[in-house]
Amino acid sequence: MANTTVWLVVGLIIGLVIGVAIGYAVMPPKVITKTVTVTKYVNVTTPVTTTTTVSTAPFAVGAAGTLKFAFTDILNVMQSMYPGITIAPAMFKGSGEVAHTEATTQQFSVVASADTTTIPSVLFPNYTNYEIAFGITQMVIIVNLNTTAGQEVYQLWKQAQSYPPMSAQYNETWQEIWQIIALNSSTVVGVSNPFTDPSGYQAQCVVKLAGLAFFxxxxxxxxxxxxxxxxxxxxxxxxxxxxxxxxxxVDFILSAYESNAIPQTQTYHNTVFITLPPFINLGNLSYVNYYHQVSVTWTENGVTKTFACNPVVYTITIPFQAPNKQAAEYFLLLLYSPIGQKILEENGIQPIMPGIVYGNYSAVPNAIKPFVAPLSQYPQYASIFPSQG
Structure with a gap:
């Protein structure tokens, strides 16, 4: 990661570009604003002073917990570029919890989810009417190397990497891995709740796909x-x-994305993550039809829900009642800037460019439209979004 000075200089350069792009944007109604003077640098030696209108309303992000690391980096860059914006503490929780919090409080200027269904099911049509698919990650398994079972699985996984995919040795090794994880009575796995976090049902999808593929x-x-x-x-x-x-x-965490496993296994001693074959990891758009061979149903407190097994796609929206819509646009522009795209990649998220808009494309801010396209232009991905019928 570049040092703070380099980030600031680069951020200021990008800030000038963004400022030009949205300088004529119409301010959202009923937002108190003030005018501040911001100095931005085109290069190290030539300062350029511009006047930017910045809303005084707090800017808060509500996002899936696994976006914490990437979004925190982007927020840090944003704060250095726009010191006049008040960035409130972000909420990084399960996507369902975040969406329901927005429906109750209308406190977020940006809401982001780790699937394509949470925002439409919770926030459409009263709180927003579109979402943008901006990145994809893959399911992984976090392994506890302090346990014998964890060490065995990790060694088997390393062996599997040397075999041709779908060869007899490859399949047999993956069978051994899953037997230790799922069939060994002495091992315990950690999973998240399907009702509060997409990684809960996505882990169930992975387990079903592994059963289908290897057994x-x-x-x-x-x-x-x-x-x-x-x-x-x-x-x-x-x-x-x-x-x-x-x-x-727990010996293994099944509800894990590469986007959180990368930083978390660097923080927690003696943990590693293992990647999964693309036909079960929910991280490859080419395998959408294969993923759709299975679905999962979960019941809790008398409520039953069925979940489609889709790729792990991150989506984002600006709610109707966003306290600071202007700052939300700045955030999305940063997300699609070279810096934002690099931050996503460093955190295990492959950017989707252009972003795919599900819902009302006309509601997307004009400043963002150069970076996105309506779902109608990508009909091959229609099945990973909720039915519009």
């Missing part, structure tokens, strides 16, 4: 884990599961 039975591994309450420990969001692993309560 020719989608229910085989799933029933072994989720049919046995002593086999798993569940929390509301995947970012809460590392504390269970650190205390030795």
């Amino acid at each position: 020719n039975n989608a229910s085989y591994l799933y029933d072994a884990i989720y049919g046995n309450p002593s086999k798993y420990m569940m929390r509301n969001t995947e970012i809460d599961l590392l504390t269970l692993m650190a205390s030795g309560q």
Whole structure:
């Protein structure tokens, strides 16, 4: 990561470009504004002073917990570029919890989810009417190397990397891996709640796809884990599961994305993450039809929901009642800037460019439209979004 000075200089350069792009944007109604003078640098030696109108309303982000690391970096750049914007503490929780908080409080200027269904199901049509798919990550498994089972799985995984995909040795090795994770009575897995966080049902999708791919039975591994309450420990969001692993309560975390596994395994001693084959990791748009061979159903407190197994796509929206819509546009422009795209990649998120807009494309701010396109231009991806019928 570049040092603070370099980030600031580069950020100021990008800030000038963004300022020109949106300098004529219409301010949202009913927002108190003030005018401040900001000095931006075209290069190290030539300062250029511009006048930028900045809203005094606080700017708060509500986002999936696994976006914490990437979005915090982007917010830091944004703060250095626009010191006149008051950036309120962000909420990084399960996507469902974030969306329901927005529906209750209307406190966020930006809402982002780790799937394509949460924002439409919770916030359409009263709180927003579009979402932008801006990145994709993959499911991984975080492994506790302090346990014998964790060490065995990690060694087997390293062996699997040397075999041709779908060869007999490859398949047999993955069968051994899943037998230790799912069928060994002494191992415990950590998962998140499907009702509060997409990684909960996405982990279930991975388990079903692994059963289908390696045991020719989608229910085989799933029933072994989720049919046995002593086999798993569940929390509301995947970012809460590392504390269970650190205390030795779980051997494997199934509700994990590469986007959170990269920084978390650097922080937590003796943990690693293993990647999964593309046909089960929900991280490859080329396998959408294969992923759709399975779905998952979960019941909690008398409520039953069925979830489609889609790629792990991050989406974002600016709600109707965003307290600071102007700052929200700045944030999205930063997200699509070279700096923002690099930050996503460094955090295990592959940018989707142009972003794919589901819902009302005309509601997308004009400043953002050069970086996005309506879903109608990408009909091959229509099946990963909710039906518009």
